[in-house]
Amino acid sequence: MAHFDTRMAAFQSNLDKASTAPVTLSTLSSDFAQFKTLMTESLISLQQQVHVLAQQQDRLEMHNRRKILLLHGVRVDDEGDLTTVVSGILTERLKVPVSPDNISRTHRMGGLSQGKLRPILVKFRRTEVRNSVWSAKTALKNSGITLSEFLTKTRHDIFMKARKHFGVTKCWTRNGVVVIIGPDGKRHRVSSIAEVSQLINVLPISAGGVVSISTNTSVALKTSDSAGAGSSRSKRVVKK
Incomplete structure (x- = not known):
């Protein structure tokens, strides 16, 4: 917050000086770039603080x-x-x-x-x-x-997302922590949506509906296209 106040005071000082000096396009562009950087850094800092507070609140509630x-x-x-x-x-x-x-x-x-x-x-x-x-x-x-x-709502959402991707038998909870058996056969403890998404990226699903696993094995998944192809039948023409 002190850094933010210092930068804003500097901008105000430059603005006061600009009122008696000619303003050029390059000066405006430079000031805007600095202001944009300051705002971006401040928003990122606020988001990080909110995220930390939300995690602490979730741990306390659990x-x-x-x-x-x-x-x-x-x-x-x-x-x-x-x-x-x-x-x-x-x-x-x-x-x-x-x-x-x-x-x-x-x-x-x-x-x-x-x-x-x-x-x-x-x-x-x-x-x-x-x-x-x-x-x-x-x-x-x-x-x-x-x-x-x-579970808290946050942990329930994490659990449901993990079960949807990895399967019911591969996910469970223990003391509020979601445990997942990943594609590497190891147990992973996750406590955020970001951690679940990271594990999902380790197990990509190709366009053909095949799950590629790091052990060079693959599991074919049923897709709506393949199901539809198997059910289509040619019509028999009856001659009169």
């Missing part, structure tokens, strides 16, 4: 959610005490002893929608219990019930 999990697919008509129902499901299906005393609060999320099950927000009293439940989530496979972390 830290506040560290004891929370979302439980999906629970079909109970008359739930009664939701905390008791949730603790029973977790204990029975995950084989992790979770008593109602281990849970701080539970409630359904979102508005009422006919035919749609709303996820249940479960906040645990201790992080250790939450982590034990999260580590045992694979026991819910094929049960219709799933667990997910309570």
Whole structure:
């Protein structure tokens, strides 16, 4: 900010001097170029500061959610005490002893929608219990019930973009961090859209719908053109 004030003061001084001196086109061009450079540098600096503040806010919000999990697919008509129902499901299906005393609060999320099950927000009293439940989530496979972390909007967008490109089985979250198995077979931890885009560039998709992988293997993808070509049939001419 001090640099900005100094440069603006210099411009004002030059402007005052120009009021008593003839102004040429070259002088105006030079002053405009300097002013444009100053404005560009200032905007870039502001963008960087906003980005840093947004990242700090996202980390703080995710830290506040560290004891929370979302439980999906629970079909109970008359739930009664939701905390008791949730603790029973977790204990029975995950084989992790979770008593109602281990849970701080539970409630359904979102508005009422006919035919749609709303996820249940479960906040645990201790992080250790939450982590034990999260580590045992694979026991819910094929049960219709799933667990997910309570991600911020930024991290949810990162997760969805990664899943869309790399596939559902190649992406997951752990403590709010998105983990991706990249084309190199290694695990990559990402926390921004820019980092996901960088990984996507490592796995380019050609115009023919082929994904090129660094291990000299390729996976053919179905495209609308190829599907349409296979379904076209020649018409038979019937002579009368």
